[in-house]
Amino acid sequence: MKKTAIVDTTPYLSFDDIQTFARQVSTPWASVMDGISDSLFPLGLDVLSDALKDYSSLAEIYRLPDYLVSSALLRNDYEDGFSEIETSSEKDSTRDDLAISLIDTTSAFDVNKTNQEYLDYLRTRTEEVTFAIAHTDFEDGMDNDVTVLLRSFAKKNKSSTYNWLDELYSKNLNNPVVVEGILRSLAMITDKGDENILLPIVVAALRSGISVEQEAAIMVIEEWRTKECLDALLSVPSYASDIIEDYAMMVAGELKDELT
16 A cells, blocks of 8 residues: 655745745646645645746746755655655756756757758758759769759758758659759769668659659669669669660669679
8 A cells, every 4th residue: 555755844935935936837836736745745735826826837847946855855656664765866866867858858959940940041042053953964973063052051951951952852843854953963962871861752753754854863873872772773663765774774783783
């Protein structure tokens, strides 16, 4: 049978102390009460209730203030005749874990915010870059103004650049010249290990049935040389011409020998 232990928290807190604590929490006051009612019982729950009920949506609660906990925090797992306590060092460890969790959450928020801001910036360059792609001659394995620019974008923020290129492809599905240029750029700017992120573009081009798109997609696969690329190559129902199909099968043969 579970037992409830009460921690002596004397000297009692003043109403001002309770208000100070209340201003540090964002959890609805009733939820806070549920979490600390046992240890705070000597304070008088009516006083605590009055102090908290006007603070239902404040800054996130990071920890209980030191003056609301004793040097040993009791856990709610009291078995018959036995009380297990959490020592000060364990309390500090718990707070450290919470602090790390909050840092991780904040870091993830900052990363997402940065990525979104850079993606928004790239979207302002969409028309300019699309025009450049459409009016640039791409040569196999050779850099040009477009690939140099796209690589500079990826160097600053790879995640946003890849997402933007996917958007660029989607916006130009009916423009084979731009699609071809995007694909040829991918072969030049994609970092090793990132191939699968942009593979859907390549697969879509392979299945488009358009000769220049299929050829450019095969060139990307020939550069990336991954098993997933080989699988994509072998899954194409048909190619636009015998020449493109021969090219595809030649690359597939090379990759089979290389990857098996």
